[in-house]
Amino acid sequence: MGRPDISVIVPVYKAAGYVGKGLQSLAAQSLAADRFEVICVDDGSPDDTLAVLQAHAAAHGNVTALGRAANGGPGPARNSGLERAQGEYLFFLDADDYLVPQALETVLTHARAQDADAVFYSYVLVQGADDAAYARRKDMDFLVADRDQRVANFLAGELDGSVIFSLVRRSLFTDHAITFPPGLHEDIPVIYRVHWHAARIFVLAEDLYFKRYRPDSIINSLGHEQIDGLLSALRDVWDFTRAQAPADLVASLLPRYRRGLVGAVVSLIEKALVYFPTDTGQRLQYYSYILDNIVGHGDFAGMELPTQSKKDRIFTRFMQAFQGEADRTQALRRFEDIVGDGPVVDSASFTRNAGSFA
Numbered sequence: 166m167g168r169p170d171i172s173v174i175v176p177v178y179k180a181a182g183y184v185g186k187g188l189q190s191l192a193a194q195s196l197a198a199d200r201f202e203v204i205c206v207d208d209g210s211p212d213d214t215l216a217v218l219q220a221h222a223a224a225h226g227n228v229t230a231l232g233r234a235a236n237g238g239p240g241p242a243r244n245s246g247l248e249r250a251q252g253e254y255l256f257f258l259d260a261d262d263y264l265v266p267q268a269l270e271t272v273l274t275h276a277r278a279q280d281a282d283a284v285f286y287s288y289v290l291v292q293g294a295d296d297a298a299y300a301r302r303k304d305m306d307f308l309v310a311d312r313d314q315r316v317a318n319f320l321a322g323e324l325d326g327s328v329i330f331s332l333v334r335r336s337l338f339t340d341h342a343i344t345f346p347p348g349l350h351e352d353i354p355v356i357y358r359v360h361w362h363a364a365r366i367f368v369l370a371e372d373l374y375f376k377r378y379r380p381d382s383i384i385n386s387l388g389h390e391q392i393d394g395l396l397s398a399l400r401d402v403w404d405f406t407r408a409q410a411p412a413d414l415v416a417s418l419l420p421r422y423r424r425g426l427v428g429a430v431v432s433l434i435e436k437a438l439v440y441f442p443t444d445t446g447q448r449l450q451y452y453s454y455i456l457d458n459i460v461g462h463g464d465f466a467g468m469e470l471p472t473q474s475k476k477d478r479i480f481t482r483f484m485q486a487f488q489g490e491a492d493r494t495q496a497l498r499r500f501e502d503i504v505g506d507g508p509v510v511d512s513a514s515f516t517r518n519a520g521s522f523a
């Protein structure tokens with residue numbers, strides 16, 4: 166096999182029971198098998214995931230199965246794939262997701278025709294045993310050609326923060342030393358750097374990717390690791406912007422960054438309401454952790470509290486109720502009395518918002 170056009174990187178952890186559908190969708194691609202490679206990286210799974218990957222690799226000449234000795238998270242696993250990748254373009258697939266048969270051929274055709282550094286395409290969110298579709302990509306209108314406007318949209322939380330749903334020229338990663346950090350939400354800093362460095366992008370309003378929603382997945386749960394991961398990823402993005410951009414651009418982007426951070430904080434508050442609707446103690450624990458995190462980092466120091474949108478008002482009421490209040494149980498009651506009885510979102514329909522960081 167010569168140099169492939171595309172390297173598909175698949176991080177896998179404890180997925181022996183469901184990784185097969187994604188692998189089968191890759192085997193069924195209309196793009197010839199000798200034009201793309203698949204690099205599956207088992208991230209130290211305690212089950213027989215690696216054996217499943219090795220068996221699949223033995224049956225398909227364009228598939229490589231790698232195993233990491235210890236679990237490090239999807240970021241380090243993807244980095245292992247990056248180290249082995251030889252393709253002109255990179256494509257990322259999560260272990261529980263799958264593609265339409267023409268996905269790779271379609272994105273490659275458009276990347277070549279448009280000389281694009283990155284191609285962004287639409288996807289379908291599915292759930293349940295029958296993979297019923299319930300949502301599609303929501304941020305397509307914000308994927309604009311102008312780089313500065315696009316990164317402003319990203320900072321404001323108007324673009325998806327996932328590295329999946331894109332095809333990226335591999336030289337963008339090698340030329341700018343882009344790698345995935347450890348921890349959760351590790352793809353936010355990476356896809357932001359792709360937006361920053363891409364000289365030309367192409368947006369394809371075609372559903373090529375099926376993203377399976379699993380309520381039990383770590384990214385859809387709530388804990389200190391999720392809070393730290395999301396807020397740290399956004400701070401990384403802002404630190405990168407301040408280091409790369411001229412002072413006037415930084416000044417114009419600061420309000421957009423803070424708007425995105427407000428949205429992220431509200432998404433965490435909403436998750437606490439959804440996951441612990443009757444457990445006041447758990448909600449208080451997570452509210453306190455969120456507050457201490459953002460106050461400790463000075464994210465909103467000197468900022469006038471916003472009131473324009475519903476999220477602005479929830480955030481402002483949260484800060485007013487908790488900041489400087491010694492009795493946080495009383496602060497919780499005051500905050501939740503203000504926002505109304507019950508959650509500020511419908512727990513039955515709450516999912517990871519497909520058009521935002523959260």
